[in-house]
Each structure stands twice: as C-alpha cells, then as structure tokens.
Amino acid sequence: MENFLGDISRSVQLSDDINRLLEVRTNPHSGRGVITKIDCSENQLVFLEEPLVLGPSNDPTSEFCCVLCYKILGTTTYNQCESCSLPICSEKCLNQSSGIWHLRMECPLLAKSRSSISAQVLLSTRSWLAPVRALILKLIDKPKWGQLLQLEHHLNERRNCAILQRQQALVWFAIQQLAVVETTQEEIRQVCGIFDSNAFRFGVSREIRALYTLVSLINHDCRPSTRVIFDTQFKARLSARRTIRSGEELTITYVSPLLNTRERREKLQRSKHFTCTCTRCEDPTEFGTHFSSLRCPKCIKGHLVDNDLPSCDNCSFKTTKEKVQCLMTALSLKQEKALRKSDSTSLENILGIYLKALSDNHSLVIDLKQKLLSNLNRENKLQTWKRRLQLNQEVINLLDRIDGSNSRQMGFLQYQRQCFFVIRLAHMQRLKTTCQNGVQESDEYERTDWLIGELEKSLSLATKLLKHDINCPEELKRHQVK
Template sequence: MGKETENGGSQIFEIQKSEELGRYLVAARDLAPGEVVITELPLVFGPKAMFDPEATMPCVGCYKPVFTDVGERCSRCGWPMCSGNCPGLTDPRHHGMECDILSARPECVLDNMAEYYRHDALLPLRCVLLQNSNPEKWKQLIEMQSHMEYRTPGSDLYDEADEFIVEYLINNFINKLEDGMKKKYFKEVSKELLHTICGIIDTNALEIRLPDGSELNALYATTYLLEHSCIPNTKHVFGLFSKDKTELYRITLKVVVPIIKGNHIATMYSHALWGTQARRQHLRDTKYFSCKCQRCSDPTELGTYLSAMKCFGDDKGPCDGIHLPEDPLDDETDWACSKCSVKVNNSQINMLISQMGEEVENVQMMGGSVSMLENLLCRLSTFLHPNHYHLYSIKHSLIQLYGRQPSYMSEEIIDKKIRICKDLIAITTTLDPGNARLSLYSAVLHHELHSALLILSKKAKSDGSLKTVDEIIPLLNEAKICIDKALVSLKDDIQETSGNKLYEVIEESKKEFVKYCKEKKVNI
C-alpha cells in the first residue's frame, strides 16, 4: 500500500506490518527535508475540558472559551456556547448532530457545571455517531488500536473512562433516547463499544492547541499509523485558519531530516527534553509500549549525557567520573561510574531525580528570580552532569534573564550567557536536528545568543574605549547567523499562538539589528 504525491508524482510511503509494531510507514523513496508525507483532514474531532472548567468552558460550536457561569446556552441542549449565531451549532462536524442526543437531558443547571457538562465526553459521542452519518469514516476509525488488553475493568484507565465518559453518556443521554432516535443515530451503542472508543482516542488522538487557549483532540486516518521515535524525522502542523471552514484542522506531515528509502517514518509522542527513563515511562503509560529507539538504547543519549549523574563515590568520596545506566532498556538497571567501581541502584537514582524535578518545577512555577535559579543550579550541579535535563531547564530560564535585567549586564555575565547558550544549542541540535519537537527552545536559544553578542559588541573595552568597527564585525556576523537560525526554526510554528508571538518578537529584534548595523556602517 502507498500514497501518491498531490501532483501525481511518485509514491512517498508504503504501509508495512510487523508482529512488534503493527502497521507502520516506510519511505518508498529517498525523502528530502520539506517534503510533505501526509496531508489529511481529521475523521473526527472534539473539545477537551478547559484547564479550570469552573471558570471557563469551550463553546460547543467553535470551542472559543466562554465564562462558565454567565455564558449563553444552546437553546436545545443547554450546553455552553459563545452565541446563538455560532455557525458550529448547526454544523454536523461540530455540534449539529450531537445536539439531538444531548437534548435528551432537558434540565439546564448553573451549579457544578464542570460535572454537568463534561466536554471530554463529546469526542467519544461524535465517534459513535459516525456509524450512521459516515460509515466510511467509522470503518477507518474502528480499525485503530484501542489497547483494551491494558484497559481491563479495575484498571485506572478503565475506571476513569467508565465514570467520566461511558456511564455519563449512557445514563444522562443515550438511555433517555426513544428507540426510533437510537436507531436513527447508532447501529450499536454499548458500554463495551464506548470503552473501545475511549481506548482508540487515548492511543491515537492528536492534540490541537487553538489560538484562544482551548484544545481539541482529533483522529486522523493515516497519520495515526506513524510510529514513535525519540529521534523523529517528521514534524506535523495543523491548519488553524482557513476561509473554507471544511479545511479546518487539516494536518500536514513534513520531512525534517533526510529519510533514506526503506527507513521508517516516525514522529515523537513524548518530550524530547526528558531523560530516557522519564520518556519510556510516559510512553508505557500512554502508548503501551517500551521504546527501544537509538536514543533510548544509548546510555549517553547520543552523547548529550542528558540523564547522566556525577559519581556518588564511596567512603573515600566521589571520583570525577559519571554514572550512566548499564542497560538503559532495563528498568531495574544499575548505574555504573565511568571511572571507578561504584554502582548505584535504579530506585535510588529515580527517587533523587524525582525530588530534584519537583524542586525545579516549584522554582519555575514561582517565576524564579536569577538568585533562586542560580542557587538551585549550584545545588543540583553537585549531583548532576552539566548537561542533565533538570539543569538544562534551569539554564534555559537563566539565559532569558541574563543581559535583560540591569544588575545582570556585566561583561562576565554576558560571557556566561553566551557560553550557556552555545552549550544548550549543541544539546538541542543533537537531540532534534530537524526542529521537529524543540523548535521553540531552539529559537529562544539562538535569539538570546544573538542578543548577548549584540550587547558585547556595544560594550566598552577594559580600558574604557569603544570597540572599533573591525572588532565588532565578527560579533555582528555571528549575531546575524543566530537571528536567522531563530527565525528559520520557527517557520512551521507560525500558526500556533506561542510560535507566532515568538516569531514577532524575533522579527522585531532583527529589524533593530539591521538598523544598528546601518548606523555603524557595517555591511553584514
């Protein structure tokens, strides 16, 4: 099986099957960065609950956040909406069809709204409605993996789905429908089917962040076949703006690093800046498999040492070696020092890393000041390799404060900022050479490095004299390369709010940079 390019060119991928991976995609020919592998509309999509549903909920028609207690209500089913004119209310892909089902519960309430209107239940409902409304889409959807073997009664996943989605839909709506209405909308609707749908959504749905802050989950007929790798070779973007409303949420999957014919086409379902054990645990919990990719199999994580610890030492104290897992694919592995005979068991490492993670999170959530971040960095550096992902996180925060606050503008601080930026860029580029997952991190790092080089070019020399044009040209050349790299790394993120905002900030910096070069009569 394969796929033709849109212009009728050669086949791009083939669908293959194995015992271990199930169905997956391989390149049917050599693929170059920028080539589109897949572009498709979702089979079905639906809103997720807002972060604080007692305060705001998504409109059922267009998903804009509306105030929970004062927002308008759909005149038929009572669910929160932005206004009676919202076009999504009558659109069958949005609220148009489900409204008939949700209207089976006539009451409208103003108390305990978050429990009464469960937005996470709308996507499973929209899925089962495809049975009659679009049998072709239903056939594609029901073929997706649900991993029900892991979601048995009594498991957390089953019990949660049972209470918040399955029982909720059956008791409040489906059981209240007359037989004629049931037949009109469903070929079959049962607890078992709804649980299977919940499994399909949890395993295969992709999250779409909308510009106004709400989020959707969507299922795609071909994209779901993509396997995971902690070194992804593709990146996907969603169409969030379109005059043609039927084109909304189209996914486009692009190649980001060269893929040789026959190689697997992969995406990433975890966080690229987590260490191996954290990534593998997350994938086991959410995707039900243990990753064995090149990065997970390498104790050094491609030479970045992102999970490495400093030697714990024995009675005589630590040496200057580093602890790495002997077998990163074994959850019970010992961590051995690279220079001495000391070994530490995995549970000790896990406990320490978990405690440190909480400390880092607490400081970040408090909007950590330079002194707080530096103190934490100093403390954790006693135990962690300088490249450890907890230290990466602290340093990434620090470089956005150095050179931007009056008391942190000295030449020594700026030199330190440049050094940290270059270290973090090296890690980021190694882990994600195609900017598939870390484009925003990469953009911030290159922008901050640009800014530090610019400050350095303006600083007086130690004798108080200003730098000559010849002395500042190398700094400005490097600053120009950095700002261009920052903008290039965001080229696929401009539709997303965070990417768009960052792009605008960096674009403004580039204009100021060009102006400064003109003033100095420097041609970069």
C-alpha cells in the same frame, strides 16, 4: 491494507494517489506502521490530513472553550447555539466550516434533547463531546466509523484504569441525557480507549483533542524521521525531518525529547503499553550527551553511565544503583525546596549544586535551567538578558544533539532566542549606541552587526519550523507576510 488506505484517501491531501506513495505494514514488534514508497527530502510535506474526529480536550489543565473554533471562554458568561445549547464564542462560528458541519449533522441530533440537558452536562462538554461525536459517526458517516474502529484501544491493558473508567462514566451520563445514538457501556469504553491511545492534544492550553486515521498509525521513535504539527484549520501536517528513503518506515515521537530514557520509557509504557528500543533508548549515553549520567566523584572528568552497575567511563570508580538512587532522591528534594522559594537566586544556587554531582547535560540540570530561564523572563530585567541567552543556547545545543535541529520544540526555542536579541537591540537603540563603532568590538554580544545576524538566523529558523503551527507566534506570522 491497500483498501484501508483507499478508504481514508478522502481525508488525506496528497499530490498523487495515496496507494502509490504510502503503504501500511504490520510487523510483530511494533504492529502496524506507515511505510513510504518514495524518497522524501528534508522538510518535504509528506501529507496533510483532516481530523477524523475533533472536540474539546479532557485534559484537566485545559480551559473551557467554544466547541467549534476552540477559543477559550469564561465559565460564567458565554454564548450558546440557539438550537442545541452547546457553548460557542459567537454566531460567526456557525458560518465557518466547523459550524456548518455542526448545524447539518450534530445540532439536529442534540437539539432533540435540549430541554433535558442539564447545566452540569453543558459545562462538562470537554469530558464527553469528542467521544459522543465519534459515536455519532455511526449514524452519519459509516466509513469513518469503520476507520475509527480500526485504531488501537488497548482495553485489555486498561481494564483496571481508573481514569478510563471515569471517562466512560462521564460519557455514559451525557449519552443518557442526550439520547443522540444507541450505544452500550462497552462500546463507549472502546471509544474512550481509542481516544486515550491515539488522540493528539494541541492548542494554547491543550484545549483540543483530535483523532487522525493515518497519523494515528505512525509508530514512535525517540529521534523520529518526521514531525507532525497542527495548523489553524486543525489539519495534521506531516513533514520529513530528514531525507527518508523509499521503503523506510515513517516515525513520529509520542513524548518530549527532553525526558531521559527512564522517563520516556515509563511514560510510553504507561500510556502506549510498549517498551521503546530505539537507537537513543539503547544508548546509555544518549548520543554522548550523558543526559542521565552522574559526574564521577573520584576523577570529576568522567561520567557514571546509568546502567545496572554504574561505573566511570574515565577511571576505575564503580558504585551501586542504590547509592545512585539515594543521591538522586536527595537532589530532587533540594530542587523541590528551591522551587518553593521560586526566586532566581535560589535556582542559581541549586543549579551550582547539581553541576557538582550531575553531568552538564543531565535531564535534571536542563529542567532546572528551563525553570530558571522562565523565572528570569518573568522578571524581565535588562541586565539578565545575556544570562537568559546563555541558558536558552545551552538547551538548544543539547536538543540539537539528542533530537536534531528540525523539530517543533526547536522552533519555539529559536523564537525565544531571537526575542533576546530584539531586547538588546532595542536597548542599544535607546542609548543611541547602534552606530558601527559605538561599542567595543571585542565583545560580540555588544556588536550590532552580530546581534542582527543572530536575530535574523533564529527568526528564519523559527519561521521555517512554526509557520503552519496553530500556536505560531504573531510576530512570526507577520514575518511570513513580509
């Protein structure tokens, strides 16, 4: 594995020799993993890695985009590369680093088949371009092609996967027209499997997907030791979320922390083909948050922990898993009905019903609070700012307990929080009540000094967590400049 790390060192930016800092080990439980050979302090940049392969995402929710800078394009009017006809946003893109690579490596191969490329293939670039770029590595960069083939593809587990079969068919259809590289159906299937198992999707509407050699080797934990973000140059930045000791395995999360244990495990089993046994997954209370627990109908104060025989942790009440499932089905139907109405009053009503049956931090409660918050933000009424702040803070408090305060998702929640203080301060300014004693001191929500202090705290935290992120809000970028 030392040679493997040496092979990828040209794509990873480190302060010293990569072999001195990291090693790849294999264990029977989690397969290959990345181990640090040095101590890492909280927020330390562990490494910065360039993508192995980069292309448009095949996510059905992603937008049609430029194949060089990934700016969203319209599907009716867009510019094209004069040589190969691929969609681009402007000629300026061709002068950027990705454009130079395109003109030197990719474009000459694609240009040979320009006359035979159909409009259907051009409009479906997100379905085939990234795998085709991977296949082109066989011709232009054999070391990178070798690195790609070392990534997991899980073809045995995906043998009957309809989605993978469809992706393979789309790439094969494009290859037949492009004729850029000799390949086989099985090789295309392997490459598509590698993308499905290892690709990261990011951007405004997840319009970019990329493979990274080293980041792709890092294993999952539901409360990981590191976080990975993607910057405006599409590089993966791996930073320590806490102090990491020499000899410890680096971990990232593959799923949202705001999924409960059953949802996380199902998603990981479906997409990554393993069952997570991390500390959080093995704790039925999920660090004491009761993220999957029901409220005890007998004593009210206790919780029915989600296990084979749900029982109250405060009294002697017991029930069956079947009864719990019936209750959850009924609550889900109520939620669907309320969401169809899509007004905040209906969501508040269903939230009240939830809180009578579910724990305060149940995943359904948190999910509904976020939907309610989104609705209130869309309505943008000044009189609801305090309620919005409250909902935001409740999600922050929950996330801090299950995932810590040093995550990308926390960054966006803190950014949202500071926006609420901006709204309130702007309103107070308009009312000319910003003088020191212009409002009642008894209510901290009306004290200018408290509002400004909380705003600055959230702004600082959001900036620290998102300053390199490709989706960093413009306000935070301006704050960094100051």
